[in-house]
């Protein structure tokens with residue numbers, strides 16, 4: 423039977439129901455954390471069969487609904503903290519991030535206006551100021567928390583576009599896009615995130631507006647090709663809105679030469695947006711902060727905290743070097759960010775965001791920074807980068823394993839090629855490695871990534887998890903070999 427008043431509020435019944443629900447779910451989480459398998463290994467068909475909504479006139483009540491969620495969702499969820507869960511930039515989360523979520527959810531503050539989130543707004547603004555200082559930007563608060571890298575990249579591209587047309591005396595915000603849209607281009611490397619393409623399509627400019635710059639042997643943007651392609655664009659009368667550099671490509675973890683790119687962009691009076699969704703973690707690093715050299719020079723930056731900052735999803739940020747560009751997306755809504763408020767200096771963050779109603783995700787990073795402190799945060803970030811180097815060394819020493827690229831951040835690209843396949847074609851080895859990845863997930867024992875690097879299909883270990891050791895990865899690599907041998911024996 424459902425409760426008479428299901429709302430979280432001050433009544434004794436509500437408080438009792440809240441405590442019961444939280445206790446029941448946190449106990450279930452504790453049990454789930456200790457499941458032996460990374461995944462219980464159900465197929466798409468089995469899950470489709472099993473999972474069904476029970477929406478009836480009476481309602482089940484909280485306790486039964488929670489029970490069902492444990493059965494249908496929790497038990498068949500992937501254990502992201504498992505040492506053999508290394509396929510994606512998908513992190514285990516900080517304990518303190520869980521506590522933050524309890525506060526974020528219970529208070530249900532909305533970040534669009536100060537009168538819906540007073541203390542939360544101030545915390546977010548102070549955190550943006552702090553992040554700007556980490557990047558090396560001047561003091562200020564131009565920036566906002568976002569749902570993640572995709573949205574932050576959209577903000578960078580949109581403001582770059584609108585700033586470009588503003589210089590030509592045109593307001594895209596008021597009048598839409600002018601002129602020959604086929605002439606509009608943005609540049610990024612072949613290894614940039616696909617959200618560049620998706621965002622350009624969303625902005626009405628299509629995938630065709632994205633010019634891909636070649637990459638070097640380490641998957642970094644080739645600046646000579648960038649220069650050549652910019653010159654070509656100029657000769658063709660094309661309009662270059664922005665160069666998107668990547669700090670930490672999704673597979674190889676490659677960091678484009680940011681300082682050089684910023685220099686080239688300055689010569690062309692072009693906006694540089696840096697997608698540091700992954701590599702931005704190095705802002706807190708003790709050993710590898712210099713990899714981000716030049717970040718302070720660029721116009722806008724994407725950061726993601728639900729990757730190597732170990733925050734729960736969602737948690738990202740967008741930083742804008744020059745606050746004046748925020749004018750380009752200004753919209754005054756009488757009920758949220760009125761002129762009256764602005765004159766009085768009331769921070770209504772809707773002015774800085776593409777979203778209106780927005781979660782207080784900033785609290786997670788704030789509490790993470792305070793709980794861990796500089797040394798421990800740096801240590802858990804650096805762990806993955808150092809571990810990737812050790813794993814790469816091990817891979818090169820093993821006869822059946824081939825390192826596909828030297829690691830740069832916390833990923834290792836490699837393939838399994840046993841003696842039986844010494845003379846096999848690249849296509850056969852590719853298919854074989856793909857099958858190993860699929861078989862491992864199906865067994866529920868491991869999730870390794872399968873991807874392509876310079877046309878070579880390979881396996882990917884994304885070593886974000888700071889509790890994982892070289893020994894764990896050796897066990898995983900042995901499992902890969904065992905699975906491969908089983909496939910060959912079939």
Ligand SMILES: *Cc1c(COP(=O)(O)O)cnc(C)c1O
Pocket residue numbers: 511569570571572573615617668670671672697698699700726738
């Ligand atoms: C993950 C990632 C993104 C997308 O970020 P979301 O938070 O998933 O939207 C963008 N760029 C890079 C380089 C990434 O690794």
